[in-house]
Amino acid sequence: MNVKGGDAARGLAAAAILGLVAFVLLVQYAPDSVAFSPNNYGWNGLQGVASTYRVNFTTSLATVPPGSVVVVSQPSINFSASDATAVKSFLLGGGTVLVADTSGVANELLARLGSGIALQSQYDVVDRTYNWKSSSVPTALVLPSAKSQFRFLANVTGIALNKPSPLIVTGQAAALAVTSEFSTYSTPDGRVVRGPFVVMAAQKFGSGTLIVIGDSQFLLNSEWTVADNRVLIGNLFANTTVFVDASHWGASSIAQLKAEFGQAYSLVSAVPMRYVAVLFVLGVALALVPSGERKTGRGTTT
Amino acid sequence: MTTTVPPSFAKLQDPGTVKVNHDLSALANYYNSTLTKIGTGNFQNASFLLGTFRFVNIPPAVNATAQLANSDLATVNITSANATALFQQAELLVRAKQYVNATALTLAGCALAQQANRSLADFQGPQTARFKTESVPVDMYSVGSKLASDEVRALLSECIHLRDLLGLNGGTSGTAPVLLIGSPQTAIETGGTLKVVGNLTLQGSGVPQQDVLFYLNGTYFGSLTTGSSGDLGGTLRIPFVYTHTVVVQAFVAPNSTINVGGASSNTLVFEILFNETAIVIGDPPAILPTFSFPVEGNLTTVSGVALPDAPVKITFISESLILHTDAKGAFATRLTVPANATDGIYNVYASFAPQGVFGPSFNFTSIQVVHLPMVLKLDAPSLSFPGFATTLTGTAYSNGTAVAGANVTVSSPWGSSSARTDSSGAFRISVPVSALEFAFSRNVSVSASAPQPYVASAVITKSLGLFNILLVVLPAAAIGIVGYEADRLGVFEALKKSRSREEAEYEELFAGQAQDLTALDLEGGPELLEAYRRALGLASKRFAIRFRKSQTIREMTAAVGARDSGEGFRLFRGIMLTAEDLLYSKDFERARLKTALDDLPKLEEAWR
Numbered sequence: 001m002n003v004k005g006g007d008a009a010r011g012l013a014a015a016a017i018l019g020l021v022a023f024v025l026l027v028q029y030a031p032d033s034v035a036f037s038p039n040n041y042g043w044n045g046l047q048g049v050a051s052t053y054r055v056n057f058t059t060s061l062a063t064v065p066p067g068s069v070v071v072v073s074q075p076s077i078n079f080s081a082s083d084a085t086a087v088k089s090f091l092l093g094g095g096t097v098l099v100a101d102t103s104g105v106a107n108e109l110l111a112r113l114g115s116g117i118a119l120q121s122q123y124d125v126v127d128r129t130y131n132w133k134s135s136s137v138p139t140a141l142v143l144p145s146a147k148s149q150f151r152f153l154a155n156v157t158g159i160a161l162n163k164p165s166p167l168i169v170t171g172q173a174a175a176l177a178v179t180s181e182f183s184t185y186s187t188p189d190g191r192v193v194r195g196p197f198v199v200m201a202a203q204k205f206g207s208g209t210l211i212v213i214g215d216s217q218f219l220l221n222s223e224w225t226v227a228d229n230r231v232l233i234g235n236l237f238a239n240t241t242v243f244v245d246a247s248h249w250g251a252s253s254i255a256q257l258k259a260e261f262g263q264a265y266s267l268v269s270a271v272p273m274r275y276v277a278v279l280f281v282l283g284v285a286l287a288l289v290p291s292g293e294r295k296t297g298r299g300t301t302t
Numbered sequence: 303m304t305t306t307v308p309p310s311f312a313k314l315q316d317p318g319t320v321k322v323n324h325d326l327s328a329l330a331n332y333y334n335s336t337l338t339k340i341g342t343g344n345f346q347n348a349s350f351l352l353g354t355f356r357f358v359n360i361p362p363a364v365n366a367t368a369q370l371a372n373s374d375l376a377t378v379n380i381t382s383a384n385a386t387a388l389f390q391q392a393e394l395l396v397r398a399k400q401y402v403n404a405t406a407l408t409l410a411g412c413a414l415a416q417q418a419n420r421s422l423a424d425f426q427g428p429q430t431a432r433f434k435t436e437s438v439p440v441d442m443y444s445v446g447s448k449l450a451s452d453e454v455r456a457l458l459s460e461c462i463h464l465r466d467l468l469g470l471n472g473g474t475s476g477t478a479p480v481l482l483i484g485s486p487q488t489a490i491e492t493g494g495t496l497k498v499v500g501n502l503t504l505q506g507s508g509v510p511q512q513d514v515l516f517y518l519n520g521t522y523f524g525s526l527t528t529g530s531s532g533d534l535g536g537t538l539r540i541p542f543v544y545t546h547t548v549v550v551q552a553f554v555a556p557n558s559t560i561n562v563g564g565a566s567s568n569t570l571v572f573e574i575l576f577n578e579t580a581i582v583i584g585d586p587p588a589i590l591p592t593f594s595f596p597v598e599g600n601l602t603t604v605s606g607v608a609l610p611d612a613p614v615k616i617t618f619i620s621e622s623l624i625l626h627t628d629a630k631g632a633f634a635t636r637l638t639v640p641a642n643a644t645d646g647i648y649n650v651y652a653s654f655a656p657q658g659v660f661g662p663s664f665n666f667t668s669i670q671v672v673h674l675p676m677v678l679k680l681d682a683p684s685l686s687f688p689g690f691a692t693t694l695t696g697t698a699y700s701n702g703t704a705v706a707g708a709n710v711t712v713s714s715p716w717g718s719s720s721a722r723t724d725s726s727g728a729f730r731i732s733v734p735v736s737a738l739e740f741a742f743s744r745n746v747s748v749s750a751s752a753p754q755p756y757v758a759s760a761v762i763t764k765s766l767g768l769f770n771i772l773l774v775v776l777p778a779a780a781i782g783i784v785g786y787e788a789d790r791l792g793v794f795e796a797l798k799k800s801r802s803r804e805e806a807e808y809e810e811l812f813a814g815q816a817q818d819l820t821a822l823d824l825e826g827g828p829e830l831l832e833a834y835r836r837a838l839g840l841a842s843k844r845f846a847i848r849f850r851k852s853q854t855i856r857e858m859t860a861a862v863g864a865r866d867s868g869e870g871f872r873l874f875r876g877i878m879l880t881a882e883d884l885l886y887s888k889d890f891e892r893a894r895l896k897t898a899l900d901d902l903p904k905l906e907e908a909w910r
Contacts, residue, residue, distance in 0.1 A: 035314065043316050129328040131359045133320045139357040144350065158357040163315050182331060222317045227357060
């Protein structure tokens with residue numbers, strides 16, 4: 001009876017481990033329809049960008065390696081002082097931070113960083129002339145003067161947007177792209193304000209660069225290949241590693257799980273943990289193989 | 303504290319649900335804005351709008367017309383901008399009496415203005431008509447269109463005005479005089495004199511008392527005044543020029559007082575002569591790569607007259623540049639030693655380089671290029687372990703100063719790594735050592751190249767002491783596996799059983815003796831019996847004797863004595879006889895017990 005009980009326990013353990021592995025693989029590779037998910041092939045997914053560039057998801061802004069690119073897209077949880085400190089340290093270390101937002105939640109981060117950029121999330125800019133389908137999806141134009149200052153604007157002229165929010169740019173910040181002079185937005189009291197409006201701006205922090213785009217959907221599958229968006233994203237993401245911030249999304253998402261897995265993998269793959277992990281796996285494997293099986297394999301069954 | 307924005311991602315809009323909407327009034331508005339910018343001289347903003355037209359959402363049906371219209375507007379924009387700039391420069395040159403250059407600019411500007419006029423007419427005519435048939439509300443850009451027309455008309459007017467001013471309208475105007483000039487010379491020495499004659503007439507009559515301005519290659523160099531019959535003559539000194547030939551032309555400005563317009567003369571071509579010249583160049587000092595050094599000298603005629611503004615060609619290594627002497631014939635510049643220059647002597651050549659008929663003067667000097675040596679120090683751990691990274695540290699110095707930012711590369715059998723020195727010249731490189739490296743030492747070479755090209759590169763080789771722990775682990779594992787397998791196959795068990803059989807045999811052999819000994823109950827008896835068995839075992843092993851149970855102690859002693867008669871046998875015999883005495887005599891002399899026990903180690907030593 002004891003032998004049978006041990007075998008049953010081992011079987012359960014093996015099934016649990018296989019289940020865990022299957023779960024991780026499903027999270028990592030199975031298609032889904034969650035917004036901003038790297039496995040989402042639909043209009044609101046990030047599959048296009050995530051499969052073209054080295055894109056990871058992170059749940060800790062403090063652990064992003066220097067010199068890479070951090071993307072903050074449509075955050076729904078406010079940024080703390082420690083978040084801002086981590087981002088500022090990352091920027092001063094030469095990193096690039098791309099904020100793509102229309103919700104206005106990123107304003108907390110922009111303010112804590114001391115940047116001269118703020119999102120006017122209460123307005124949606126429309127343009128009857130410069131657009132890629134209709135007035136609610138305008139195409140912004142890159143300012144020629146900005147191209148000489150920021151190399152990532154090379155060969156970028158028009159940026160396709162979706163219900164963008166105008167930006168307020170002051171101090172050291174520089175406007176990079178504006179909607180055309182034909183663009184407008186309406187105030188709650190019915191007044192129509194004429195453009196051009198700044199919808200993309202940047203500010204240098206040490207050797208790093210903060211870039212703000214007033215459009216949450218800039219990286220989504222439905223938008224990233226329109227106009228010169230692909231060129232701009234390529235200029236920013238090529239030859240580096242991109243970390244999408246999943247720590248400021250309210251609902252638990254696949255991206256957050258992927259970020260957790262990624263961080264766990266980074267931890268386990270580092271020396272000396274990798275050796276410990278290998279030994280652990282070997283130990284588990286040996287423990288799961290019944291002792292009788294082992295003896296039978298050597299031909300000494302009694 | 304965290305705040306969730308409700309509902310999450312609420313503002314996202316699926317572009318797939320957005321209906322495509324082409325707005326033709328937006329297109330008309332675009333043209334109105336573009337034309338207005340051209341019409342108000344805001345050419346840069348107009349260019350921006352035209353350059354971004356591909357992002358304007360237009361229906362495919364009007365795309366062909368729009369492309370043609372945009373091409374027209376782009377031409378209007380760029381030609382208008384350039385014509386405006388040319389006319390402004392021409393006005394300035396007229397004021398400075400630079401009539402030759404002003405004429406060239408005016409003619410170019412007029413051509414552009416006419417091109418702008420043609421392109422605008424094409425836009426306002428055929429293209430607008432097509433737009434109208436394509437339902438584009440063309441009236442919406444009528445305001446901008448009128449402004450652009452006004453701008454182009456203004457350019458054409460400016461063209462006519464400048465042509466009149468410069469006498470370019472020739473016989474078309476009744477007040478335009480005719481100016482003819484000539485000279486008895488065909489060649490002029492640079493900086494020398496030129497004799498000129500000529501006349502100024504209006505409808506066959508001489509025009510007196512008019513200033514005629516003379517230009518050499520477009521540069522004013524003197525004037526003469528017409529006489530009472532409109533004739534002119536005199537000698538003018540030309541500036542120092544260093545081209546093979548020059549063109550001389552004369553101009554007369556309009557004179558509204560006597561209602562006479564401006565006029566330009568025929569042109570005269572002269573060859574320029576150069577006197578024999580001399581060039582002197584100073585000797586620069588030794589210099590490092592990327593550092594600059596002064597080069598200076600003088601260019602004069604052999605009689606010592608300085609040649610001002612003369613071209614001097616300086617050639618250094620594979621580069622050359624043209625200098626111009628100052629008013630005293632002096633020239634000076636700074637040359638930079640190329641970063642890739644190796645140590646050695648390099649010549650700096652200076653030559654007078656006119657395009658004249660006389661050979662140029664030539665001289666040269668030389669410089670010595672040197673590199674500063676770099677001293678590289680490298681420290682490595684005394685022992686490194688394959689499978690792990692080892693860290694190399696060191697410093698780079700040159701001329702007693704730390705070399706910061708030097709690119710340091712380590713080449714090892716396991717790959718290359720690189721780093722840069724910090725501000726103190728120190729570097730630290732981690733070199734991964736392959737886990738499969740079983741040698742006990744390997745050489746690694748470290749090379750350093752300084753960011754300053756004048757500092758030479760350095761290479762140093764270091765031997766790394768290595769010890770692969772697999773050298774211990776693998777044999778140990780092999781031994782363990784062999785032992786385990788031997789144990790599993792029962793080898794040890796068999797050995798153990800074999801030994802036990804031998805012991806059992808002896809036990810059986812002496813079983814009766816042991817019982818007797820036990821009966822005696824003698825103190826020290828078991829030890830002697832053990833010594834007795836041991837002595838037999840030693841003899842059996844040394845002489846390959848198989849003792850039988852039937853043999854007496856004396857027979858066994860005799861068997862050994864037949865093979866050995868030395869010290870070993872004496873000790874063996876003592877032990878055997880003592881045992882015999884113990885086992886079989888009625889009275890045992892206890893003193894012999896100790897002697898026998900003491901002799902056993904000696905016997906083991908003797909028969910070892």
